[in-house]
Amino acid sequence: MKLALNTLKTLGLSLVLASTFIAQPVLANGPIGEHVNHLKENLKDYSEDVEWMIGKVDTMVTDYETKGAKAVKSDDLIEFWESVKFHSAIETNYVPVYASIWQGIYGVKMAIDDKKPASEVREHQKALNAALWQGLGAVKLAADFQQKGLLKAVKATASETMTQSATIDEIKHKLDRVVAKYAERLSDEATQIVHDTYLHLFEGVEGTLIEKDAKLVEVLEKDFNVTLPKAISDKSTVDQVRAVVVDMQEKLDRAKVLLEEAEKARKDVF
Amino acid sequence: MKRRTFIQGLAAFGVVGAMPLPLSRAFAATAASPISVNDLPALEGDLTLYLGRGEGGLYENVLQSIQKKNPKLNLSIRRGPTAALANMIVAEAKAGVKRADLFWAVDSGAIGLVTDAGLAKALPSDLEAQLQPQFRYPGWAPVTGRIRTLPYNTKRLSKDQIPDSIMAIADSDLSIGWAPAYASFQSFVTAMRILEGDDKTAKWLKKVQKRSKTYAGELGVVMAVERGEVDIGFANHYYTLRLKSGKPDANLDLAFTNQDAGCLVNASGVLSLTDNPNAMNFMRYLLSAEVQSYLAREAYEIPLIQGIDQPAGLPALTDVSPPKIDLTQLADLRPTLDLMRSSGVL
Numbered sequence: 083m084k085l086a087l088n089t090l091k092t093l094g095l096s097l098v099l100a101s102t103f104i105a106q107p108v109l110a111n112g113p114i115g116e117h118v119n120h121l122k123e124n125l126k127d128y129s130e131d132v133e134w135m136i137g138k139v140d141t142m143v144t145d146y147e148t149k150g151a152k153a154v155k156s157d158d159l160i161e162f163w164e165s166v167k168f169h170s171a172i173e174t175n176y177v178p179v180y181a182s183i184w185q186g187i188y189g190v191k192m193a194i195d196d197k198k199p200a201s202e203v204r205e206h207q208k209a210l211n212a213a214l215w216q217g218l219g220a221v222k223l224a225a226d227f228q229q230k231g232l233l234k235a236v237k238a239t240a241s242e243t244m245t246q247s248a249t250i251d252e253i254k255h256k257l258d259r260v261v262a263k264y265a266e267r268l269s270d271e272a273t274q275i276v277h278d279t280y281l282h283l284f285e286g287v288e289g290t291l292i293e294k295d296a297k298l299v300e301v302l303e304k305d306f307n308v309t310l311p312k313a314i315s316d317k318s319t320v321d322q323v324r325a326v327v328v329d330m331q332e333k334l335d336r337a338k339v340l341l342e343e344a345e346k347a348r349k350d351v352f
Numbered sequence: 353m354k355r356r357t358f359i360q361g362l363a364a365f366g367v368v369g370a371m372p373l374p375l376s377r378a379f380a381a382t383a384a385s386p387i388s389v390n391d392l393p394a395l396e397g398d399l400t401l402y403l404g405r406g407e408g409g410l411y412e413n414v415l416q417s418i419q420k421k422n423p424k425l426n427l428s429i430r431r432g433p434t435a436a437l438a439n440m441i442v443a444e445a446k447a448g449v450k451r452a453d454l455f456w457a458v459d460s461g462a463i464g465l466v467t468d469a470g471l472a473k474a475l476p477s478d479l480e481a482q483l484q485p486q487f488r489y490p491g492w493a494p495v496t497g498r499i500r501t502l503p504y505n506t507k508r509l510s511k512d513q514i515p516d517s518i519m520a521i522a523d524s525d526l527s528i529g530w531a532p533a534y535a536s537f538q539s540f541v542t543a544m545r546i547l548e549g550d551d552k553t554a555k556w557l558k559k560v561q562k563r564s565k566t567y568a569g570e571l572g573v574v575m576a577v578e579r580g581e582v583d584i585g586f587a588n589h590y591y592t593l594r595l596k597s598g599k600p601d602a603n604l605d606l607a608f609t610n611q612d613a614g615c616l617v618n619a620s621g622v623l624s625l626t627d628n629p630n631a632m633n634f635m636r637y638l639l640s641a642e643v644q645s646y647l648a649r650e651a652y653e654i655p656l657i658q659g660i661d662q663p664a665g666l667p668a669l670t671d672v673s674p675p676k677i678d679l680t681q682l683a684d685l686r687p688t689l690d691l692m693r694s695s696g697v698l
Binding site: 244245277280281282285288289290292293294295296299300303306307348349350351352 | 389412413414416417418421431433533534567568569571572575590591594595597598599602640642643646649650651652
């Protein structure tokens with residue numbers, strides 16, 4: 083129970099942070115639509131989207147199981163997912179689950195394309211279904227946050243004050259997007275996010291950070307410029323890329339503590 | 353080493369470079385004394401600022417302090433990458449829209465884009481007089497400076513083994529760290545193009561590339577120098593100061609070239625786009641003694657007004673001679689990127 087509560091708290095915090103730092107109104111698969119600023123009113127549609135998606139995937143896997151690979155078009159899985167409104171609701175609110183959904187979709191697709199046994203395809207389908215339900219739960223929670231005014235509207239520009247420690251939260255969020263884009267098989271876009279995050283965000287805090295812990299900066303420099311881009315270019319699994327990102331996010335948590343200490347110790351301007 | 357001596361060094365080769373040295377010194381001394389925020393007018397009413405990101409949050413602290421001191425100021429801020437905001441200001445002006453009263457950019461190249469479009473308001477003389485003479489421009493005020501340096505590994509080299517000419521470094525046998533994708537490096541290459549011409553710059557890039565190791569950013573360059581991966585690097589001064597602050601025994605020191613792009617002093621800057629009186633008064637706050645001292649102390653940036661101590665740890669700069677260059681010319685980035693691409697550097 084305690085674990086569930088902690089998970090909920092973490093999810094809630096992630097939702098708030100994610101919404102705070104979303105700066106792009108247009109994502110990879112087109113405009114996100116105003117509905118993401120009215121989650122509560124659209125929850126019924128999102129639930130129907132999830133059930134429709136799960137049904138479509140199940141039909142495809144059943145056809146594969148009973149009629150063989152020629153009977154199905156695995157590319158349809160991507161079209162199904164990109165056609166639902168729920169897609170952008172989860173992309174704008176909880177990127178880690180969004181990544182898991184893409185991972186599940188490609189898990190099913192690749193297993194079909196590689197003519198794996200139906201039981202193996204079913205395993206990927208199970209993981210995809212779990213991610214979709216988890217995503218719906220996250221969007222429902224986000225809708226509650228939004229109703230209470232705790233979730234900010236998706237905006238075209240960053241307008242909030244960005245302290246150095248808050249920048250760390252944005253960096254962590256961008257790294258979640260790296261996993262999502264990699265899971266979506268958009269490796270170039272994932273690499274570009276790594277590069278931009280380093281140049282436009284991490285570069286802005288590492289000056290202060292290096293005064294506090296030069297070794298930590300050195301390790302993160304390597305992560306941003308070698309380890310993570312290499313994991314992507316080496317065509318590692320999504321789980322391997324996610325592991326690199328999780329490791330970086332843990333280091334960034336340490337960095338955030340140091341930056342908060344530096345912010346507290348900093349004298350006033352006047 | 354007093355800051356005054358440094359400024360005299362800058363002045364000797366800056367805008368007043370053609371003057372006899374004593375006259376340059378006399379001119380440098382004409383800058384007005386720094387003004388405290390306590391002597392500035394209160395800011396009241398609306399003000400829209402476009403703020404270029406990149407300084408890592410310290411400008412935010414300045415803004416918060418100004419806002420706190422002026423509770424009747426209704427400050428709206430649009431944040432974004434400096435170059436994108438400069439383009440946005442020009443595009444908005446073309447569309448007949450003026451949203452920003454003020455633009456605070458982290459580099460002077462972006463300032464040049466806006467001033468070239470004729471959108472900047474002239475600075476009042478008292479505000480201009482706050483600045484060192486070599487940093488006075490009609491339509492914008494440099495806020496703080498940064499100087500290009502050659503960080504070097506003190507275990508591998510002594511300072512006298514490093515050429516004092518940026519062009520000569522291409523013919524040396526030193527291994528080099530650089531970050532060609534980094535904006536400050538590209539401004540430095542632009543300065544080289546302006547000073548030396550495209551042909552010489554292209555040859556320099558190709559020669560250096562053969563012995564260089566590429567890093568994403570300039571702190572990465574400085575850290576690589578300190579580790580001994582390369583002998584020297586090309587980087588802004590503050591990275592070395594910050595690293596030495598966190599690691600006092602670092603195998604690292606700074607060298608400077610002489611009167612060339614290798615020791616370019618570039619600046620962040622601010623300009624007014626409207627006649628809103630808050631805009632010019634806000635600029636006065638940025639040039640106040642308190643803000644200049646804060647940015648020198650916390651961001652290791654070089655204050656550009658008279659009488660403020662330079663950042664701690666900046667070595668003696670009596671011999672440093674920055675090139676004579678109009679910083680707004682650094683806006684001409686496209687030919688630089690073309691040249692870097694055709695040279696195979698980008």
